[in-house]
Amino acid sequence: MGSFLAKLKGLFSDDKKLELCLVGLENSGKTTLLNVLALGHPVETFPTIGLNVKAVKKEGVCMKMWDLGGQERFRSEWGRYTQGCDCVVYCVDAADYSRVETAGKELARLLSDSALNGLPLLVCLNKIDLEPHMSKEECIQMLELAKLSSNPWVVVPISAVRQINIGEVVDWLVGQSHED
Numbered sequence: 001m002g003s004f005l006a007k008l009k010g011l012f013s014d015d016k017k018l019e020l021c022l023v024g025l026e027n028s029g030k031t032t033l034l035n036v037l038a039l040g041h042p043v044e045t046f047p048t049i050g051l052n053v054k055a056v057k058k059e060g061v062c063m064k065m066w067d068l069g070g071q072e073r074f075r076s077e078w079g080r081y082t083q084g085c086d087c088v089v090y091c092v093d094a095a096d097y098s099r100v101e102t103a104g105k106e107l108a109r110l111l112s113d114s115a116l117n118g119l120p121l122l123v124c125l126n127k128i129d130l131e132p133h134m135s136k137e138e139c140i141q142m143l144e145l146a147k148l149s150s151n152p153w154v155v156v157p158i159s160a161v162r163q164i165n166i167g168e169v170v171d172w173l174v175g176q177s178h179e180d
Helices: 002-012 030-039 078-082 097-111 136-142 166-176
Strands: 016-023 051-058 061-068 087-093 121-126 153-157
Touching: 016 030, 016 078, 016 166, 030 051, 030 061, 030 087, 030 121, 030 166, 051 166, 061 078, 061 166, 078 097, 087 097, 087 166, 097 136, 121 136, 121 166, 136 153, 153 166
Parallel strands: 016 061, 016 087, 087 121, 121 153
Antiparallel strands: 051 061
16 A cells, blocks of 8 residues: 555655756757756846856756856866756857867766766757757767767757757757656
């Protein structure tokens, strides 16, 4: 009888959880994405100094989202936060070709930590509403994602400001959740 009650409780309780880190170079749209996920719409943002944390419930999953500053002086701290998370969301500015090489190097540096092996990675190719912008295929090539074998990854082209493909981001995040 106890097992039946536990299963019944599981159908109606909110015990799915997800802790994630939003990382990426400064001005890639991490805080805008955070606000769209948490509030349902973008709000005016300023460069993140340190970090922002928001908790939000989406599709029955309680998500704790860490938005980490992307300035060079904060990047060495990314690993401290990502080690305790269930997945990493890496934002890339699709319209900033001049910095995609740096974005790729920072992602490779972060994922070189063996403690992150197996950690799922969602690359949000943000700002696809701006022209010109890189394609999903260009992003995969420029970030050298095909070489990444220790982490499952997916790329979703989005516009946080225009709320394009945010549903795909939420679906992926919900898919990463786990029972408490």
